[in-house]
Amino acid sequence: MWISKARCCLITLLSLNSANLFVVALPHKIHQLTSENRADAIKSAFKHAWDGYSKYAFGHDELMPISNNFSDSRNGWGATIFDALDTMIIMGLDDEYNTALKHVAQVDWTVTDTPSKTFETCIRYLGGLMSAYDLRPNLLLIRKAVELVNQVILPAFNTTSGIPSSFVDVPSQLPIISDTIVLAEFALQLEFVRLSQITGDPTYEIMANSIIEKISQVDTPIPGLYSIFWDPRTFEPSRTYITISGGGDSFYEYLLKTHILMDGENTQDILQLQMWEDAVVSMYYSLRSVSQQGDVFLSEDLDGFQRLKTGELVCFMPGNLLLGAKYVNSLEMATFAQELLDSCYKTWKKSPTGLSPEAWGWIDDLHYNTSNILYTPDQSKLFDQLGFIPNDLRYMLRPGYGVGNFRVD
Numbered sequence: 132m133w134i135s136k137a138r139c140c141l142i143t144l145l146s147l148n149s150a151n152l153f154v155v156a157l158p159h160k161i162h163q164l165t166s167e168n169r170a171d172a173i174k175s176a177f178k179h180a181w182d183g184y185s186k187y188a189f190g191h192d193e194l195m196p197i198s199n200n201f202s203d204s205r206n207g208w209g210a211t212i213f214d215a216l217d218t219m220i221i222m223g224l225d226d227e228y229n230t231a232l233k234h235v236a237q238v239d240w241t242v243t244d245t246p247s248k249t250f251e252t253c254i255r256y257l258g259g260l261m262s263a264y265d266l267r268p269n270l271l272l273i274r275k276a277v278e279l280v281n282q283v284i285l286p287a288f289n290t291t292s293g294i295p296s297s298f299v300d301v302p303s304q305l306p307i308i309s310d311t312i313v314l315a316e317f318a319l320q321l322e323f324v325r326l327s328q329i330t331g332d333p334t335y336e337i338m339a340n341s342i343i344e345k346i347s348q349v350d351t352p353i354p355g356l357y358s359i360f361w362d363p364r365t366f367e368p369s370r371t372y373i374t375i376s377g378g379g380d381s382f383y384e385y386l387l388k389t390h391i392l393m394d395g396e397n398t399q400d401i402l403q404l405q406m407w408e409d410a411v412v413s414m415y416y417s418l419r420s421v422s423q424q425g426d427v428f429l430s431e432d433l434d435g436f437q438r439l440k441t442g443e444l445v446c447f448m449p450g451n452l453l454l455g456a457k458y459v460n461s462l463e464m465a466t467f468a469q470e471l472l473d474s475c476y477k478t479w480k481k482s483p484t485g486l487s488p489e490a491w492g493w494i495d496d497l498h499y500n501t502s503n504i505l506y507t508p509d510q511s512k513l514f515d516q517l518g519f520i521p522n523d524l525r526y527m528l529r530p531g532y533g534v535g536n537f538r539v540d
């Protein structure tokens with residue numbers, strides 16, 4: 132999920148900025164390989180995955196790599212193909228890319244058995260098409276993007292409040308009204324702004340940016356940070372749960388990137404940079420937590436209580452902070468990013484499998500005796516050994532730490 136949304140604009144954004152300001156050190160083991168070796172290893176891994184997908188699951192959303200069956204979790208339009216378009220261009224896999232383009236040309240967005248999830252359709256299908264377009268312009272990609280937006284994404288906005296629904300019933304092109312919508316799902320503006328820039332049609336940009344403007348007018352107990360649960364009918368947060376993890380992540384990520392993408396276009400881009408800066412200041416003062424072992428993590432806020440919980444998904448945030456630190460030229464922000472990235476690195480390094488857990492907690496001085504999470508003696512022992520307390524041992528192919536590394540040469 133994460134690669135696709137980060138991808139389109141990181142590529143664009145990195146090419147906008149070429150000064151060498153903040154370079155984050157990579158762990159030493161990786162340093163022993165030359166970059167050529169590393170690039171080759173990554174390319175072979177991609178080829179292996181693509182060949183398996185092509186052989187057993189081509190045209191479906193994903194390969195099930197143990198059974199060699201397939202599944203269609205994202206409407207069956209071939210999500211893997213759209214995810215892979217820009218990667219193939221970057222890797223110079225032209226034969227594979229041309230095969231993929233044939234699939235893109237014949238996808239019929241109106242044919243699907245399941246509702247479209249507005250946010251996922253936007254980041255994966257629309258983001259995939261546009262990042263490929265930015266790397267290698269081809270009108271087919273934009274034609275399919277506009278078709279997708281008109282047939283599947285814009286119907287989400289056809290609600291009484293104008294706030295897009297989480298899901299759309301594709302055959303009837305009607306929004307599916309729900310009781311809750313999640314903050315991160317409001318983040319459609321990066322793809323929509325780019326689509327407006329490419330097509331010259333401002334409609335998309337206006338629609339997506341207006342949601343962000345409405346959010347800026349809503350009161351929140353911690354400036355710049357919003358609860359992840361919203362009632363789409365009243366457009367108010369339905370309870371206070373602030374997290375930078377799933378449900379919150381893209382909201383914060385997109386504010387900065389949209390600002391950089393729009394730079395100087397109109398007042399919207401200034402508003403979004405201000406919202407991002409407010410959020411970062413509050414992350415620092417309200418969520419930053421130093422564990423008893425000196426590691427720095429971003430905690431959560433649940434109904435006014437600080438909750439010492441974070442996870443791999445949150446490890447994208449250092450990369451976003453570094454991008455912003457370079458953009459606004461702030462060494463403090465870069466330092467904040469670096470301390471967060473270092474503790475993310477430790478969760479990978481110290482786990483016996485070498486893979487970070489999905490979620491973990493920790494103990495800090497402030498909450499030592501008052502924490503709403505009470506740790507068992509076994510958990511406290513784990514904390515002494517590892518510096519964190521794993522509480523969800525799954526590894527869900529998370530690239531957060533990889534995305535968190537931001538490098539400008």
Ligand SMILES: *[C@@H]1O[C@H](CO)[C@@H](O)[C@H](O)[C@H]1NC(C)=O
Pocket residue numbers: 198200201202203
């Ligand atoms: C493969 O996946 C399809 C679609 O999910 C399912 O209907 C089918 O039963 C699966 N086949 C096997 C052999 O598991």
Ligand SMILES: *[C@@H]1O[C@H](CO)[C@@H](O)[C@H](O)[C@H]1NC(C)=O
Pocket residue numbers: 286289305
């Ligand atoms: C919005 O939905 C209504 C039905 O609720 C429908 O009649 C109308 O055509 C839709 N508008 C657009 C622009 O899709």
Ligand SMILES: *[C@@H]1O[C@H](CO)[C@@H](O)[C@H](O)[C@H]1NC(C)=O
Pocket residue numbers: 496499500
């Ligand atoms: C926690 O509480 C215990 C017992 O009330 C007390 O002895 C201890 O000093 C406290 N620890 C901290 C870090 O406040």
